[in-house]
Amino acid sequence: MKPVKTSKGIEMRKKLEAFRNLFVAFFMSFFVISLVFAQKNDPNISIKETNSQEALQESHFLEKSSSIRFLEKVNSREEFDLLANTFYRNMPYPLPYVMFVIDRKESNKIYFINSKRYRFHKDFLLANYLIPRGSDLHKPLYIAEDRRFIVGTIAWQTTVNKFTWELWEGDMATADHIELAHQTINQSFFQKVFFKPNSTRQEEISAKLNIDRVLQSEIVKNQEYMVLNPGRAIGRVHVINKLDDTVEIGSNEILILRELPLSLPPVRGIIVAKPSTPLSHVNILAKGWGIPNAYIKDADKLFAEYHSWWAEFEATTEGYKFKRLVDYDPKNRPEIPSEEAEQIPPVNLEVKAIAGLKQIRKKDSVAYGSKAANLGEMLYHQPKDFKVPDGFAIPFYWYDKFMKDNRLDIVVQELVDDYDFVHNPRVRRQKLAELRAKIQKGRFDPKLQAEVIKRWRTQLRGLPVFVRSSSNTEDLPNFSGAGLYSTAKNVRTAQGLIEGIKYVWASLWNFEAYEARLRNYVSQTGVYMSALVQIGINMEKGGVMITKDPFDKENREIVYISAVCGHNSLIPDNKGIPEQVIYNPGSNSIIVKTLSQQENALTFSVRGDLVETRDRCARFNGRILSDEDVKRLAKIAKEIEQIFGGEKAQDIEWGIMKGTVYIVQSRPYIEK
Incomplete structure (x- = not known):
């Protein structure tokens, strides 16, 4: 759908664009004149005029490239290069690539994406408002048969001198999807593009179609090693034969994988045991993290005995180095990098008073959580253009007391010390669900219950309310905690209010919340939940x-x-x-x-x-x-x-x- 613009906006944008172009032209002219002047007046400067012209041309190319979001057709190699990002730049076999999106809803419109500007398909789809912010993209992009979008990548394969297009190896694209994408790409590209299947399933499906293909085996032939991203790392070796929800991956690990998943948490290094495309999602993540990543044939067998040992891994274009630290001479042994420091969120457990939002300021987040404190701060400034629904907050003290009264603090400590809980995500998911159920069944302090119900009936006039989470783990540096905790909506009874508070407290132990804290080095034993009770507004x-x-x-x-x-x-x-x-x-x-x-x-x-x-x-x-x-x-x-x-x-x-x-x-x- 094309953007709709107001007439005033269009006129202003045209003026700004004209001014911008004029400024760029003036700046580049000034830049060239300055270089020439410097050459004539400084004998130490030997920049030739032709170099200045080349610099000017390159600057124009970069300027043009940075302003383009996508093309609907690629009519030449020059246009492909305009959009292309490149793996293995300045290496014997560079791999320039351009991502694409086909929108089936818009008559199979194809977007050849500026891959210098956007790192992932998701970034392009969001930036161009083709999907709503916050969407779950895995199923609609890679699994669903009735998907709106087909997403993939076109690359120039230097070893076979052909353009290829490919899907993620886990993409469940049907024969119709593959055939449609093949036709759409080749109708809009200046040269024949061959399909490169990235999984056995894709290979079997495409073999039955009348389309030109290039197989990964043709590209790598007898290769036993390929650097996907050069680098060096020291980490604990983790050989993974099958990656499922029972496998725990630590941030200090060097992974050896038989198959590539769609995504991974940050790690220190990756080795794949089967030929892999540099354009896979995980390989692009590795490049972004700046970690070594390589294909080593049968690595899962070669290094099986290294499992759980600390090792040094270095991947270069010439080869790789993989050595256990225990095998080094102690004098020359590399040091194990220190872990990132754990964040302990600030908290004040001395404050017991339930407080109305008008009594709370931003500084009170250590007692009532960021959500309640920020709403209180807005009320303090007496806004005239908007309203904040009235409410009150129950401080962290009462969550802490509830957990101790029901001996659930001991349960939490036992969980974080339990080997299976720590190392098996499936066990962790189950145990956290059991913990939430225990919180929901826990005995609620009678005095607190009486005060909460009284405040609801007096301050909030017994109106329907939302019970919202307000934890001490929200809005930490580089960790917002957004979307991790639960809300009890449109609560209308006294008993429902008490159950809603326990529901919000229990959401501190949602599986997704626990995992997010784990990946962001937030202490699991230093987290607390406040409950914000706020009048519900039935929004139009x-x-x-x-x-x-x-x-x-x-x-x-x-x-x-x-x-x-x-x-x-x-x-x-x-x-x-x-x-x-x-x-x-x-x-x-x-x-x-x-x-x-x-x-x-x-x-x-x-x-x-x-x-x-x-x-x-x-x-x-x-x-x-x-x-x-x-x-x-x-x-x-x-x-x-x-x-x-x-x-x-x-x-x-x-x-x-x-x-x-x-x-x-x-x-x-x-x-x-």
Whole structure:
């Protein structure tokens, strides 16, 4: 869907583009003149005029490349190179590649992606508003037969002098998908492109199709070693014959894999035992992490006896070095790198008082959590353009007391000391579910229960409420904790309120939350949960605002707004797209990136919680927000950013009911 622009925005963008082009031309002219002048006046400078011309041409090429997001056709090798990123640059067999996306919903439109600009297909899809922010992409991109997108990569294979296109080895593409992609690519590419299957399944399916192929075996032939990313590392060797949910992977490990998964947590090195394409997702991750990564034939057998030993691994274009540290002369033995320091989130367990949001400030996050503290900070500044629903927060003290009263603190300590729990994710998932069930059944302090119910009936007038998480692990440096914990929605009874508080407390031990803390070196025994009880607003429309473009770092002064009908929620599996809008306060321009394709909405149920409804709030043109709504929300977003100092972009959750804007969360936006 093409972006919809207001006339004022289009006019301003044309002026800015013209000025930008004029500035670039002036700068480059000045640059060349300066070089020539320097050459004539400084005998130590021997830059030739031809070199200046080459530099100018290269600068123009880079300028052109950086401004392009994608092409719909590749008409020449020059255009391919304009988009291509390159593995093994300056090596004997460089591998230039360009990612592609085929949109089946838009008549099989193909995007040849600027692969210098975007690292993954996901980055391109998000930056161009083809998928909603927060979507689960694994199933709709790689598994589903009714997928909207086909994603893959085109590469120039130097060893066979052919262009090939390929899918991820775990992609469950059907024969129809492969045939469609092959035809679409070859209709839009200047030269024949051969399909390169990356799995036995893809090889068997494509063999039955009338398409030209190049097999990985033809490319590597009798190769027994291939460096996928050069580097050196010291780590604990982990030989993995089958990677499933029972396998624990540590950040200090050098992995030896028989097969490549779609993704991995950060590790220190990777060796694959079967020929692998450098364009696999894991290999691209390894390049981003800057770790050694190589194909070594039958590595799982060669180094089976190295399992669990510390070793040094170095991969270069000439060969590899793999040696256990115990085999070194002690005088020359490399040192084992130290682990990253564990973060212990700050907490104050002395505060016992339940506090209304108006009593809480940002500094009180150590007692009530960041979510409650940030809402209290906004209320302190007495905003006129929006409201924060009234509420109160139960401090960490009461979670800690509940766990100790029910001896669940001992259960947690036993779990983190248990070998199977620590080393087997399947066991960990099961034990955490059992812990959450025990929390839900735990005895609630009677005095706390009486005070909570009294506050709900008096301060909040017994209205339906949301019980929200507010932990001490949110908004840590480089770790937001966003989306990891649970919310009890539209709670309408006293008993439901108490159960909702326990539900939120228990969500501290959600499997995804535990794993995220583990990967970000956050202490598991230093985490606590507050519960924020807040009046529920049955939103007519809601969404998220970010005071920068989350998909394009070049857009620094804009406000991004995502809007849905009803309560803000993720739209999974690309079955619906929210309205997504970019507003530039400087030029007063609005760009509608996507119109709403929402098929349902979430609203209050009289029995509690939320229910789906077919009601739509979008107008006939697909717009949920009017231009005035957009400007109003953007103004509020910038006001909130200033409340928190103005230096960090804010990630804000909003809703509108009967014309009033409600803010239910604001946190620093952290790049993911």
